[in-house]
Amino acid sequence: MTVHNDTVSAALASPDEAQPYRELGLKDDEYARIKEILGRRPTDAELSMYSVMWSEHCSYKSSKVHLRYFGETTTPEMAEKILAGIGENAGVVDIGDGNAVTFRVESHNHPSYVEPHQGAATGVGGIVRDIMAMGARPIAVMDQLRFGPADFPDTQRVLTGVVDGISHYGNCLGLPNIGGETVFDESYAGNPLVNALCVGTLKVEDLKLAFASGTGNKVMLFGSRTGLDGIGGVSVLASDTFEEGAERKLPAVQVGDPFAEKVLIECCLDLYRAGVVVGIQDLGGAGLSCATSELAASGDGGMSINLDAVPLRAENMTAAEILASESQERMCAVVTPENVEKFREICAHWDVTCAEIGEVTTGKHLVITHQGEVVVDAPAHTIANEGPVYERPWARPEWQDALQEPAEITRPSDLRAALLDMVGSPALCSRAFITEQYDRYVRGNTVKALGSDAGVLRIDEETHRGVAVASDASGRYTKLDPNMGARLALAEAYRNVVATGARPVAVTNCLNYGSPENPDVMWQFRESVHGLADGAQELGIPVSGGNVSFYNQTGTEPILPTPVVGVLGVIEDVRQAHAHDLGRAGEPEVLFLLGATGEDFGGSIWQQVSGGGLQGLPPSVDLADEQRLADLLVGAQDITAAHDLSEGGLAQAVFEMAQREEVGVRVDLAAVHEDPTTALFSESASRMLVATTPAQADAFQARAEELGIPVARIGESTGAAGAEAQIDFGVVSVPLAELKEAWESTLPKHFGHVVGANSVVE
Incomplete structure (x- = not known):
């Protein structure tokens, strides 16, 4: 996914320069829409951000039109106990006496085929950080696993690696694994499913959301340093299918460090207790591209980011690489200026690397600089929230x-x-x-x-x-x-x-299907969404969130x-x-x-x-x-x-x-x-x-x-x-x-x- 350095001024000066948008997963009309939004061709960094944020994994571009049905079928009575629902990092449910529980399940299917141990391990790490981002302490994990036939040769590679990755990461975090399923079927032989679920607890008043509020507030990046692992990882792998030889795509799989995440959990909880966090977002799929654009788009202003302040663990990383990296065990927080020093002290106590990388600004633009040059200048909401919405053809299969x-x-x-x-x-x-x-x-x-x-x-x-x-x-x-x-x-x-x-009291989901470009698959998906939404309404319990995994x-x-x-x-x-x-x-x-x-x-x-x-x-x-x-x-x-x-x-x-x-x-x-x-x-x-x-x-x-x-x-x-x-x-x-x-x-x-x-x- 590496592209060359480029700046806004260079983009203006070379409007006709060819760009590798197709290689980054963008279609012709999507690239044309980006140029229309910006009024020029994108920079390399902007192209990187739009490509990962408009991917199937991050934008839900093929599923949005059907997922809206969950909202249409949720009655006010069902929703009254939901403190945070669809669209947030995880659903949060008020269970009474001032207590709340958050839970979510998410897929890490494609990385777990490419590199089973790290794919599954970082799947656990990612869902745990989703729970952390709600202001909660993670208290347990579980998993839903699907593999090819038990006697299929490659199942030995995939199953043993996946199980080892889950146990390694979860056990090192000190989180109990309290259940799940393991299923064998020929259809999963070349495409296993690794769905990880996490549960967390918090007090109702401690709920945190992902938004950047307050002009002048600082953007703090903390946790592990940013490296080259995972570039084009889950955001791109989850928007593609596997062909023969796909197991060679090793650089796209993230590398996890559960001990760093364990310390990050305790650091986050101390930051919450100290009251120094205005908004917070984990860095998972699409890395900084996701965290900065979603924080800014959900807030009441814009945001400026200086990539030179990002702690790196690789030399000569381009702006596009820094923004697209999916290095694990990282979080991004919005902090008032008077609380920055306290924030730094708490991170230092836990020996967690932290850096002030930007601030909340007026307006609606996300402006990112690198090596003294502006490499991104775009409306944040167009990156995070205005990806294409496809009404894919769907039809009941002839068979x-x-x-x-x-x-x-x-x-x-x-x-x-x-x-x-x-x-x-x-x-x-x-x-x-x-x-x-x-x-x-x-x-x-x-x-x-x-x-x-x-x-x-x-x-x-x-x-x-x-x-x-x-x-x-x-x-x-x-x-x-x-x-x-x-x-x-x-x-x-x-x-x-x-x-x-x-x-x-509540439902979550992870919907795993084939290619959305196949009308048979889209019919299966639509029917399933309607069955689940209608069923939840009949039971009187809300769907608090979910995840879609296509391809x-x-x-x-x-x-x-x-x-x-x-x-x-x-x-x-x-x-x-x-x-x-x-x-x-x-x-x-x-x-x-x-x-x-x-x-x-x-x-x-x-x-x-x-x-x-x-x-x-x-x-x-x-x-x-x-x-x-x-x-x-x-x-x-x-x-x-x-x-x-x-x-x-x-x-x-x-x-x-x-x-x-x-x-x-x-x-x-x-x-x-x-x-x-x-x-x-x-x-x-x-x-x-x-x-x-x-x-x-x-x-x-x-x-x-x-x-x-x-x-x-x-x-x-x-x-x-x-x-x-x-x-x-x-x-x-x-x-x-x-x-x-x-x-x-x-x-x-x-x-x-x-x-x-x-x-x-x-």
Whole structure:
């Protein structure tokens, strides 16, 4: 992305000089629009800024017209608890008693294919800084990962590098990793998805926003020095597709230093406590180009910046390189003149490099100088907010009808073998090989983490108030029906939060799709946005923010459309959070299945494992059913364990509830459905498996019936444990130990021999 030095005066003197705008991702009409805005050709630095800020990743130019639907469907009642929403670095939710929680999920897909360790590590670092920029302390992370088939050779390179990068960065930061998903599918073989989520806490009055206010206020750049790493990084990589040999694009991937970010977190919190920050922005995608233009555009004036004051770690960097660098662990703050010295003192206390690089001015222009010459003089809002808006063609694909044709259900002749195949499949097997590389209990406030339906964190050590967070997606469902697929992702994340006993309050998302220039993809995207927005409205919880990642494809083949949906819930007392496993009540427990079971196999794991490909319609979800489950479970005192039913159906849920404490379970499949295959493996929505004690069983069933929830008493834990434990479905019984062996052995078999191959040695 390097271009030569150039100034405004030189641009005026050479209006016809050819510029490499196409190489920087700009189209002919976009370049013409820049010239129209400026009244001349851009300088090299201006061209660099416009190219990165008008990229798909930064400007949302193909998605804006559809994302507006979130605002159209958010009612005043839904929005009243949102302190900061769509358009900010992260959504912030008022959860009462003066406390607020911020959360967001963002993609780092393309860098994680090019250089898996650093791509994933800096994805974690970037989302953590988004949370910091809201005035919050980051308290936990989680991730949504998608890879090619587990036995695909390149998956070994990508998965082990990504997991190593996530664990290295998150563990060094001292942030617990409280959950997520790992999915394998052929469509992700050349384009993995690495979506990182972070949660933070703050007091309502401590909320910070990204704006430059007050003429004469100073612009302070602090954190790591600016280098050549990441130039044209996420902003350009996320606006392009991968062709053969793309793994050689190493210079475009940022390099992270988690220890520098850990110190930066504490420094920011001290700056906030001292009250010396007027506005703040992190430096992520597009680096200084983004931070300066967005701060100025969101403020009440212009801004002047002197690049000679930027601390560098490389020699002879051009203005364009300094502005486009995506070097990590950097923040930009607006500070009143009288507070500059205090700001410097706090940075010095933490040994954080800081520099005064400019100030807020009158007018609306962003003026940047380098080596005594003006290299940028442009209206800030045209860089940050006036990128092109495309109404891309969209149309329902011609192949959609054939894809949705009903598929014949394969009914296994050997249910025992089918159960072992399912629990041992890459789709359902234990993720312990991955999750054990993450620290889940650091900071001491993790109540539930990996292996639970949702992560649960204590945020108030006196009242024990806490939050639950879950994120979910199914590309298989969404390919079959994009609108329903997004609703199902929302419903599952909502249900996972409810399973802990928390009340859902807000939604975030990360929408991962193929090329927006493909009408099929844009139809999938539009349908998903509408499904998610309408679903959130039906549930009465707002979408507080999100992220869009396009161009996720290899050549012309897009990934499965993958709308990752995160849901945040509030639980009044984390000590009362529901368990997710049997065997903790001290006596045999009664099992109830909540919700109706039908022949829902379209996009299911059974369809995948049994060789049925991808065919049919996904389950249909009525979100009113999800609300009824919430009314039953939130605050309930008669539940000993709860677990949602989703991928793998009842069989997987029963096994997962039994395996941790190694207790036996007996289930009457006839109470679920007349067909054993349907009873075991159907993925009908809005279902949950709940356990109670025998003394509470009748009262619990009556409460469920009163709420209009289909409820069936389907079995009980047997009291047998360890080697004696069986999962007995009547028509088939399998030793729990045998199922557990199949479940635990899959990922080590595929990846155990390459553990540590991508590790960073300090």
